[in-house]
Amino acid sequence: MTTPPLTYSVTARADADGGMLRAVGDDLALETRWQPDAPSTHPGPAELLAAAFAACLLKNVARSSVMLPFAYESANVTVTMHRQDAPPRFTAIEYSLHLVSAEPAHRVELLHRNLQKFGTVYNTLAAVCDVSGDVTTSPPSL
Known part of the structure; x- marks a missing residue:
């Protein structure tokens, strides 16, 4: 008997100000902007x-x-x-x-x-x- 593989799913969105990730009911701000000289404000x-x-x-x-x-x-x-x-x-x-x-x-x-x-x-x-x-x-x- 084989066990079916586990699956994992997240959702994410982005706009000009950055992004947001939702996983297992938690939200996490994301660094999704392309500004090479600007410091990141969130994890990328x-x-x-x-x-x-x-x-x-x-x-x-x-x-x-x-x-x-x-x-x-x-x-x-x-x-x-x-x-x-x-x-x-x-x-x-x-x-x-x-x-x-x-x-x-x-x-x-x-x-x-x-x-x-x-x-x-x-x-x-x-x-x-x-x-x-x-x-x-x-x-x-x-």
Whole structure:
């Protein structure tokens, strides 16, 4: 028995002032204006892609906390994407995931391998550009 594929849907609109994205009942302002010298006022497509990658990591930390199980208090991630101009594409993604956790190093490495193996957004992007990162921990506060 095969499971049908999941589907995801968003709606977006834009005008001269910018754009708006609606996903799962939430609205998010978008930078859709073409003003190369003006600072962005909202996330644009590149930031949204980096955000999707970050959300994938964080969601899979939560998933792993149940499935492994893996105990943690909080998780923070920083994602940096590298873009080239010709042809326009992302060439690399780097991430640094920090967990507040008392788990030993070998369990943190197991978590990291699970993030790399089971993240849908992670694997999709890793198929088209270099993805690298690290996971660090600090002990929970007493």
